[in-house]
Structures are given as C-alpha cells and as structure tokens.
Amino acid sequence: MTRPRLPGRRTALAALLCAVTAATLTSCATERPDRPGVVVTTDILGDITREIAGDEAEVTVLMPTGTDPHSFGVSAPQAARLEQADLVVHNGLGLEENVQHHVRAAEDDGVPVLAVAPAVDPIDHRGGDGAGQPDPHFWTDPQRVRTAVTLIADRIAADVEGVDPGRVRDNAARYGRDIDQLGSEMRTAFGALxxxxxxxxxxxxxxxxxxxxxxxxxxxxxxxxxxxxxxxxxxxxxxxxxxxxxxxxxxxxxxxxxxxxxxxxxxxxxxxxxxxxxxxxxxxxxxxxxxxxxxxxxxxxxxxxxxxxxxx
Ligand SMILES: [Zn+2]
CATH class of the missing domain: 3.40.50.1980 (Nitrogenase molybdenum iron protein domain)
Known part of the structure; x- marks a missing residue:
C-alpha cells in the first residue's frame, strides 16, 4: 500500500531544524539532514536494518542496547521521530508492548510501517503464560531472519525516497550470505549433538x-x-x-x-x-x-x- 506522500515534509523539517539550530551549530551539512530516516524499535532488528540500509539511509534505533524489549518505553522526542520517519520497522507481534501505540499512531498518520515477525511465518508459544499466542522471538532462527532481510530491503527500496534501490539490494544480498553462513555454522554445531x-x-x-x-x-x-x-x-x-x-x-x-x-x-x-x-x-x-x-x-x-x- 502506498501512502499519500507529503512532498518535502522531511526536507521542510530538516530546513527548519537547520534554521533553528544554525546559530549554535557550525554546519548542518555534516549532519546530513537530507538523508532519509528509518526508525527501528528494537536493537536486534536495528542492527539487521543498518546492514541493509548501509549508507543509503539513517537508521535510528529506539530501544537502548541491553534493555528488555518487552518493557522499554520511548521519550516524547523519540515518538516525534517515529511520526517523521520515512519507514518504521518493528517486530509487530507484541514484543515492544509499550511502543505499539506510538507505531500505530504513526501508521494512522500515513508513515509506512513494516511489521517483520508476522511476515516470517510465525509459530505459537508452546507453553507458559503465552501458550497459543504468536511468538515474537523469530530472530533465533537465521532462516527466518534471511526472509526478514529481503522484506526489509524491499520496503526500504520501495518506501524510502532518495535511496538507491540497487545499493540497498546489494547490501541485502551480501548480508543475506552472512546469515546463510551463520545458519550453516549452527546446523553443523547442533548437528554434532x-x-x-x-x-x-x-x-x-x-x-x-x-x-x-x-x-x-x-x-x-x-x-x-x-x-x-x-x-x-x-x-x-x-x-x-x-x-x-x-x-x-x-x-x-x-x-x-x-x-x-x-x-x-x-x-x-x-x-x-x-x-x-x-x-x-x-x-x-x-x-x-x-x-x-x-x-x-x-x-x-x-x-x-x-x-x-x-x-x-
Ligand atoms: Zn521475550
């Protein structure tokens, strides 16, 4: 689904920020305010998305490293960042519970949003409190991450204005080979048990x-x-x-x-x-x-x- 683009929304915001901060900052050019922005909720998805975006887009990760994705919240400036994103990437199966309503608000506002976990053939939790509920922790399976890499690359290429889609796909292909290598290492190691x-x-x-x-x-x-x-x-x-x-x-x-x-x-x-x-x-x-x-x-x-x- 394509979103009715607001041409110049990001550029106008960047220009405004530059105007406001010009008195204190030496240069807005070094900040590359024109670079498209992808906002990612969790740090694991953030690392994967950075590998794919490379130099083509600025990737902002909301969750501080080492925190619990089930419980972290976002600040008001981070929520604003979500609203201004060119693309939001999130887990989408209830992992980032406290951030979901911000993601939904951004989506309602027309920001393109990619929910990764529902798109990689999720399984249900087997036991415990969440039995029968879809399991958001897909990243422990490299093959599903491989699928996610393609999905994220496709969405960056399609939704984020100003990126070079060929470069994004090249990055995804290279990183996908790294994931394949990881998967075969895991198969060998666990297969020996x-x-x-x-x-x-x-x-x-x-x-x-x-x-x-x-x-x-x-x-x-x-x-x-x-x-x-x-x-x-x-x-x-x-x-x-x-x-x-x-x-x-x-x-x-x-x-x-x-x-x-x-x-x-x-x-x-x-x-x-x-x-x-x-x-x-x-x-x-x-x-x-x-x-x-x-x-x-x-x-x-x-x-x-x-x-x-x-x-x-
Ligand atoms: Zn968990």
Missing part, C-alpha cells in the same frame, strides 16, 4: 524458533534471576530442580545475571550439580560486550549451548 542432548531448560521462551529449526526440545522453567537470586523461593528452586532432573540435562540456560551463584544455590539447596549458562536472549550488548551484532550474538549463543550440552 546427539538428538537426546538437544534439550533446553530455559526460563523465557525465547528459543522456540531455534528449537524448531534445529531439532531441540524446550523445557520451560522458572529460573530465579538477578535481584531475586539473593533469596530464591524454595518452590521456584524445587520446580527448577524437577525440570532439570526430568530433562536429564547438564546445564540450564538463562538471560539472568549471576549464573554461577544460581548454580551454587541449586547445588546447596537441591543437591543438583548443573551449570547455569547465560545466553544473549532479547538484546545486543555494547561494542565491547559479547554480542555487539546479531551475527555475534547468535555465534556466542551457539558456542555456549553446544559446549554446555556436550559436557558431562
């Missing part, structure tokens, strides 16, 4: 897509995390210990901090000797962390899962 070892005991149902793609079973569990770890409830520990025993796994996986401490509490309180392995689940890290990009995040998780399930 015997089928009975492919069980993930994990707290948050982030890995449903990875499980489906690579033949894992996800065993849900309440894993006491971060701040509550000082005094995890006896029933939480017991149900986690039961899940670990039933699944007969050497390790559990979590996005929580202080994994060693939880392993110690489990050993002391329930007599279970398992390792607690932290994974990157919902967001990237800063440049000095272990998951500064989508590709790095997936490789780090693949290494951690494979190593933990191989040990025993």
């Amino acid at each position: 015997p089928a009975e070892r492919r069980r993930l005991v994990t707290d948050h149902h982030v890995f449903g897509y990875l499980a489906q793609r690579f033949g894992f079973t996800v065993v849900g569990a309440v894993i006491p995390g971060g701040s509550t770890l000082a005094s995890p409830s006896a029933s939480d520990l017991k149900s986690l210990a039961d899940a670990i025993r039933a699944a007969d796994v050497p390790a559990v996986f979590t996005g929580a901090a202080q994994p060693d401490r939880l392993a110690r509490v489990l050993r002391d309180e329930t007599g279970l000797g398992v390792s607690v392995v932290p994974l990157y689940t919902e967001s990237l890290t800063g440049p000095d962390g272990g998951a500064p990009t989508y590709l790095a995040m997936m490789r780090a998780n693949t290494r951690a899962i494979t190593a933990a399930l191989t040990s025993r």
